[in-house]
Amino acid sequence: MAPRSSPLLSPVFTLDEARAHGLTDYDLYRAGLESPKPGLRMAAGHQPDPLQVAGKLATRDPSLILTHQTAAHLWGLWLPSSMREPTIHLARRRGHGGIPRVDGTTGHLTAAQDQDLRMIRGVAITSPAWTWTDLASERLTLRELVAAGDSLLQRPDGPPRSGRHEGMNPLSTLAEMRELVGRRPGICGAPLLREALELVRTGVDSSPESWVRTGLLDEGWPEPEVNPLLSFEDGWSVRPDLAYRQWRIAIQYEGQHHFTEAQQYASDIHRDDRLSQRGWETIRLSSRVLTPVGWGEFTDGLRRAVQRQTR
Structure with a gap:
């Protein structure tokens, strides 16, 4: 079944559907309907x-x-x-x-x-x-x-x-x-x-995550893991968007709600703090990473993070 708000549940209807509901051609004419395509009708002014x-x-x-x-x-x-x-x-x-x-x-x-x-x-x-x-x-x-x-x-x-x-x-x-x-x-x-x-992967949560992963590959970086489950000896676990285990670097793409919803923002900070306590560094990204300037800032930051994590 189509979801409740599916476009297939539409205010556009066929002439056959109208006639099946007892409407005559004269009824349709009087209603002042518009025809987006032959055999279809919709309310005047509807887009x-x-x-x-x-x-x-x-x-x-x-x-x-x-x-x-x-x-x-x-x-x-x-x-x-x-x-x-x-x-x-x-x-x-x-x-x-x-x-x-x-x-x-x-x-x-x-x-x-x-x-x-x-x-x-x-x-x-x-x-x-x-x-x-x-x-x-x-x-x-x-x-x-x-x-x-x-x-x-x-x-x-x-x-x-x-x-x-x-x-x-x-x-x-x-x-x-x-x-x-x-x-x-x-x-x-x-x-x-x-x-x-050959580049498609399972478990990706958003298109920006996909773009970041393939962008890193384009620049010669190793491929990061996608949504890996990181489990620690104390029983705590977390699933970052992307991760480099060899460098203990997690990459999180944060949608707008991560910055505007206080509860979500606090949860993200707590998650990153717990990762830091376990020797991991988190790089948080926004939609800015999808711009040339933002991408350069991200890769520069990633290089610095690798240097810190390999000292």
Whole structure:
């Protein structure tokens, strides 16, 4: 079932749905409704979410499948800011009709099989793993594709998913992703997809954590562990976002609430103090690390921390 606030539960409706509720064409005319796409209606002045429109188009034509960016937004994959506003991508399976031609949408033919599709409230959507492989054709960078892949493998006991997104963590497995990449050797972006697959990791909690990890690899740093459980002799344990055990350095990416919520802030300070008492150093990061200046500050600080920890 779709989550309560899913875009698939939308104020956009099909003419068939209206008629099923006893409304006549004259009723619809008198209501002054607008038509975002042929066969769809919505209240005048309403700004429809593209995902709402996509879902209703697929409801109206059961041969349509939501794919690419549309499916990625519904699954809640971590996407770059250039994809913040979803575009409508519709597909049909090969042998089940031609490429969908609907104004304002991008049409595809897909080789997806039954096991590669999910049905949500009567709408067919490509599976999370298949959706990720489709993104290889969307001009993502390697780091962006890795982040999208990491988002499929979040740990079930990690941060809760948004109520707008479908599914539960983890959305896929590394084995499923590997099988699909092997099954689609000729798709657009296949070389980049294969490279990204080798860098995807399980248990990442956020896209900034993914970016920090891959950024460190790009600069020749050893790969940090992702959300490792650090257990100490006194029975205390902690799970930092990233860690270098060999240097006893923990890296924590703190979202805005870590700085604005007093209880969370105090908890973070207490955690870092306890790590310090056990010989560990914690580097705390904010969204500034995603800027060139902030990144330079972070790596300089990391070098100094390594020097201190290896004296």
